[in-house]
Amino acid sequence: ISGLFRNVVGGKVLTKSDLDKPIKGMEEHLLKKNVAREAAVRLCESVEKELIGPFATKPRPYVISIVGVNGVGKSTNLSKLAFFLLQNNFSLLIAACDTFRSGAVEQLRVHARNLKELSEREHLGVVELYERGYGKDAANIAKDAIAYAAQQAFDVVLIDTAGRRHNDTRLMSSLDKFAQFAKPDKILMVGEALVGTDSVAQARAFNQAFGKGRRLDGFIISKCDTVGDMVGSLVSMVHATGIPVVFLGVGQHYGDLRTLNVTWAVQMLMS
Amino acid sequence: MVLQDLGRRINAAVSDLTRAPNLDEKALDGMIREIVSALQDADVNSRLVSHLRKSIKATVNLKDLSPGINKKRLIQKTVFDELVKLVDPHAEPFRPKKGKPNVIMFVGLQGAGKTTTCTKLARHYQTRGFKACLVCADTFRAGAFDQLKQNATKARIPYFGSLTSTDPAAVAAEGVAKFRKERFEIIIVDTSGRHRQEKDLFDEMTQIQRAVRPDQTIMVLDATIGQQAEAQSKAFKETADYGAIIITKTDGHASGGGAISAVAATHTPIVFIGTGEHMLDLERFAPQPFVSKLLGMGDMQGLVEH
Ligand SMILES: Nc1nc2c(ncn2[C@@H]2O[C@H](COP(=O)(O)OP(=O)(O)OP(=O)(O)O)[C@@H](O)[C@H]2O)c(=O)[nH]1
Ligand SMILES: Nc1nc2c(ncn2[C@@H]2O[C@H](COP(=O)(O)OP(=O)(O)OP(=O)(O)O)[C@@H](O)[C@H]2O)c(=O)[nH]1
Ligand SMILES: [Mg+2]
Ligand SMILES: [Mg+2]
Numbered sequence: 001i002s003g004l005f006r007n008v009v010g011g012k013v014l015t016k017s018d019l020d021k022p023i024k025g026m027e028e029h030l031l032k033k034n035v036a037r038e039a040a041v042r043l044c045e046s047v048e049k050e051l052i053g054p055f056a057t058k059p060r061p062y063v064i065s066i067v068g069v070n071g072v073g074k075s076t077n078l079s080k081l082a083f084f085l086l087q088n089n090f091s092l093l094i095a096a097c098d099t100f101r102s103g104a105v106e107q108l109r110v111h112a113r114n115l116k117e118l119s120e121r122e123h124l125g126v127v128e129l130y131e132r133g134y135g136k137d138a139a140n141i142a143k144d145a146i147a148y149a150a151q152q153a154f155d156v157v158l159i160d161t162a163g164r165r166h167n168d169t170r171l172m173s174s175l176d177k178f179a180q181f182a183k184p185d186k187i188l189m190v191g192e193a194l195v196g197t198d199s200v201a202q203a204r205a206f207n208q209a210f211g212k213g214r215r216l217d218g219f220i221i222s223k224c225d226t227v228g229d230m231v232g233s234l235v236s237m238v239h240a241t242g243i244p245v246v247f248l249g250v251g252q253h254y255g256d257l258r259t260l261n262v263t264w265a266v267q268m269l270m271s
Numbered sequence: 272m273v274l275q276d277l278g279r280r281i282n283a284a285v286s287d288l289t290r291a292p293n294l295d296e297k298a299l300d301g302m303i304r305e306i307v308s309a310l311q312d313a314d315v316n317s318r319l320v321s322h323l324r325k326s327i328k329a330t331v332n333l334k335d336l337s338p339g340i341n342k343k344r345l346i347q348k349t350v351f352d353e354l355v356k357l358v359d360p361h362a363e364p365f366r367p368k369k370g371k372p373n374v375i376m377f378v379g380l381q382g383a384g385k386t387t388t389c390t391k392l393a394r395h396y397q398t399r400g401f402k403a404c405l406v407c408a409d410t411f412r413a414g415a416f417d418q419l420k421q422n423a424t425k426a427r428i429p430y431f432g433s434l435t436s437t438d439p440a441a442v443a444a445e446g447v448a449k450f451r452k453e454r455f456e457i458i459i460v461d462t463s464g465r466h467r468q469e470k471d472l473f474d475e476m477t478q479i480q481r482a483v484r485p486d487q488t489i490m491v492l493d494a495t496i497g498q499q500a501e502a503q504s505k506a507f508k509e510t511a512d513y514g515a516i517i518i519t520k521t522d523g524h525a526s527g528g529g530a531i532s533a534v535a536a537t538h539t540p541i542v543f544i545g546t547g548e549h550m551l552d553l554e555r556f557a558p559q560p561f562v563s564k565l566l567g568m569g570d571m572q573g574l575v576e577h
Contacts, residue, residue, distance in 0.1 A: 070520060070548070071382030071493065079413075101548070102425075103418025110413035167524040194380065196314035196497025198525040223381060226466040227499050252381070252411075 001026055014051050023048050061093070061149040062270060063157045063182055065142070066220075067175065067209075068190035069202055070163030073222035075104065077190050077249050078160050079111040080257040081220075082127060086119050090155040091126040095145035097138040097178075098162040105131050108160060115254070128154075138162065139174070139181035146182060159184065166205035179210040186217045188246060191237050193227040203237040216241065222249035225256070277526055278566050280309035285350055289343040296333055299346075303327055306350065313526030314497050315357070319535055323353050351562060358531055359558035360538040364515045365487040369401065372451045374458045374483055378476060378511050379491035380503060381464030384519030386415065388491055388545055389461045390422040391553040392517075395543075396457040397428060403457035406446035407432030408439040408479050411463040419461055426550055429455075439463065439475060444482035460485065467506035476511055488513040489542070492533055495525035504533035513537075519545035522552070 004022040023044050030040040066078045075098070082092055094112050098104035112129035119127055130145040142159050149157045159182060164171035179187070189206045191199055207216045221234045234245060248258040284305040291298045303324055310320045330349045336342065367373035375392070377385045386409070393403040405423050407430065409415035416432040423430040431446035443460050450458045460483055465472035480488065490504060490513040507513060516537075518530045521544045534541060546552040 069495070069523070071384060073382060075413075101418070102421035103414040103416075105414075106417035107412070107414030114413075165520070165523045168522075192382070194493070194497065194499050195495045196500075196525070196529045197312055198314075198495045198523070199497075201524055223466075225468055226380065226503070228468070228502075230498055233497065 001029060004029070016048070016052060019048055019051060059150070059153075061146060061154050061157050062186075063146055063159065063184045064186045064188065065097075065159035065161060065178070065182060065184040066188050066190060067161050067206055067216075068163060069165060072163070072190045072192040072195075073220075073249055074098075074163065074190045075107055075111070075160050076252060077220050077222055077247070077257065078158055079108075079115065080249065080254050081188075081247070082111070082115055082158055083118070083254040084257055085156055085158075086115060086124040086127060089125045091153075092128070093145060093149040093152070093154040093157045094127065094129050095142055095157055095159045096129060096131040097141050097145075097159050099132070099134050099136050099138055099141065100162040104160070104162070105133065118254070125155075130157075139178045142178065142182035166202045172205060172209050175206075175209040176211040179214050187214075188218050188220055189216050189243075190220045190222050190249075191233060192223045193221055193231055193233050194223050195233050197236070199233040199236040200240040203240045203243070207241045207243060216243045218244050218246035220247045220249060220257075221245055224248045224258075225250045275526075277309050277313040277528065281306050281350060281354075282566050284309070285347055289346060294333070294342055299328075299331060299333060302346075310528060313528030314500070314532070315528035316498065316501050316532035316536065319357065319532055323357070326353050351566065354562045354566070355558050356535075358534055358541060358561060360534055360540050362514075362538055362540050364540045364542045367396065367401065367457055367486070369456060371456065372454070372458055373456060373487070374447055374460065374485045375487045375489060376460040376462065376480060376483060376485035376511075377489050377491055378462055378507055378513060379464060380466055380493070380496075383464065383491045383493045384545055385464065385491045386418050386461050387422070387548065388517055388519055388543075388553070389459045390419070390426055390428065391545065391550055392543070393423075393428045393457060393459050394426045394550055395553055397426070401456045402454065403428055403459070404450050404455045405430040406443055406450070406458060406460045406483075408443035408446070408460050408483075409463035410437050410439045410442060415461075415463065422550070440478040440482040443479050447483045467503055473506075473510050480511060487515065489515045489517055490533075490539070491517050491519060492530040494518050494520045494523060494527040494530050494544075496529040498529065500529035500533045501536045504537050504539075508537040508539065513539060515540055515542040517541070517543045517545065518556075522546045 004025040027040050027044045066074045068074050082094060085092055094108055096105045096108045109129055112127060115127050119125060130148060132141045146157050219237055250256045250258055284302045288298055288302040307320055307324050327349055331346050377389050379385050389405060393405050397403040405419060405428055407416045407419040416434055420430055433442045436442050447458055462479055488511050490507050516539050518541055541556045544554050544556050546554055
């Protein structure tokens with residue numbers, strides 16, 4: 001076995017790719033010696049874990065993506081969420097992955113600039129925008145943004161996506177690829193308080209759009225300030241999916257995001 | 272499509288009844304109950320639903336009908352008429368005139384589709400030989416002017432706006448004055464989203480309106496809106512006195528009953544519907560063909576005429 005690891009240079013911090021080949025060889029070797037596959041894989045994994053240096057793989061940033069139908073308040077509430085995380089001293093990269101709607105990139109550029117100024121003034125976290133203009137594939141940009149964030153050691157990547165009708169099969173199916181490329185730790189759907197009975201179908205369709213085994217993690221219910229006590233869409237969306245509401249949008253400014261409990265919300269988002 | 276499910280369900284309820292061997296009171300009640308729940312599921316305002324139920328009951332009074340009358344036809348026609356009433360306020364929409372400036376101002380709730388639709392409408396008039404342009408009076412929303420600018424550029428429509436001003440009334444006044452002087456015929460003013468709960472935003476809308484003196488104000492409503500439609504559309508009506516409604520996002524799955532309830536609440540006609548995110552996704556709206564199509568009743572026009 002020692003022969004397998006001969007090419008691995010001593011003293012260097014090892015990465016997963018350095019070890020791929022020798023570990024594979026070790027696995028084959030063990031199988032040949034009649035070690036059961038399950039046990040062989042386990043052994044190899046623990047060897048690999050031991051060998052990879054603690055700083056060898058850059059920690060992946062925490063990835064949150066925001067989805068929903070057209071005009072519900074995705075980009076605005078993403079910016080409010082950014083403000084909330086900045087107040088909790090996280091460093092953020094905002095990824096402009098709505099490459100379709102006119103002005104979508106500029107909208108986030110303005111928010112990123114405002115939030116940066118605000119953060120500097122109030123000594124909050126760090127924020128930057130990652131943009132690649134219009135027309136390109138959102139899933140690819142998301143992937144690149146995450147790689148960039150890992151390299152620059154950002155804590156969190158917030159991904160904005162284009163609005164889409166939940167009955168548009170082409171646009172909905174692209175969410176599957178998006179989830180595979182971006183592997184978001186949390187997918188939050190923005191639903192608005194103004195919407196009527198369509199809320200049920202919206203929530204169900206988005207909950208099922210991310211491929212096998214991947215569901216939404218929470219809702220942001222926006223525009224609660226516009227409906228008085230008619231908050232029925234909130235009930236409908238939770239009822240339709242069993243997914244919890246994480247935030248309520250109650251206005252158009254950065255501070256207009258409510259949560260029942262800050263510690264709970266931070267844990268919910270970051271765990 | 273808007274109200275598609277509703278149309279299908281109402282249609283089924285009516286044909287079930289008219290096919291029933293005994294066209295009695297009980298069967299009629301069953302049909303009405305099904306129509307009522309279909310309307311509720313479509314977000315139609317609850318008060319309108321109960322009004323519609325009473326109207327059908329009163330018109331189709333089985334006991335007092337003379338034996339010669341075709342009950343099936345009567346029931347179909349009554350349901351049709353009641354639905355048409357729901358979307359037809361009998362008010363004539365504004366028609367722009369060539370050779371003079373027609374200022375059209377857009378108002379509506381946040382994210383309803385105003386900015387997208389104002390380019391669609393400008394393009395609609397442009398292809399009909401009007402000299403059309405756009406003014407961005409949304410100085411609030413991030414990226415609002417860029418959005419309008421990019422859409423206008425794509426459609427080759429002249430535009431005006433400011434990246435630095437924070438006074439929408441001033442920007443609107445300046446833009447409209449400039450385009451009036453340049454003899455534009457359709458001058459469309461886009462404004463930011465607002466809602467009745469914020470008095471400052473409503474005051475701002477009045478200020479813009481005073482500054483540009485529109486010939487026509489249009490309320491843009493999202494087809495997915497629920498029971499808030501009535502209160503919001505009434506409040507906008509009282510403050511901005513709009514003369515027409517455009518319903519957007521009718522390509523979605525939403526029933527559109529909320530948005531349509533605004534017609535009855537404000538006696539204002541729907542003039543166009545938005546059917547997608549692209550420039551050409553705008554269709555004219557007319558109540559009777561709309562309901563005929565909705566109910567799949569090609570022969571309804573014939574019934575309506577007598
Ligand atoms: N009153 C109110 N307005 C809101 C709230 N959240 C967002 N908005 C407004 O809703 C409008 C649409 O917001 P956006 O963030 O652009 O919506 P979006 O979902 O990103 O839209 P698309 O990207 O075009 O699909 C803007 O005018 C926002 O200011 C809220 O909680 N309350
Ligand atoms: N599917 C569909 N989407 C539409 C339609 N009309 C507008 N949209 C989308 O709805 C979203 C909001 O449209 P906007 O035009 O920005 O809405 P707005 O009323 O100007 O929003 P504010 O200025 O923030 O109040 C965008 O993503 C549009 O592409 C439509 O008819 N169908
Ligand atoms: Mg957006
Ligand atoms: Mg707008």
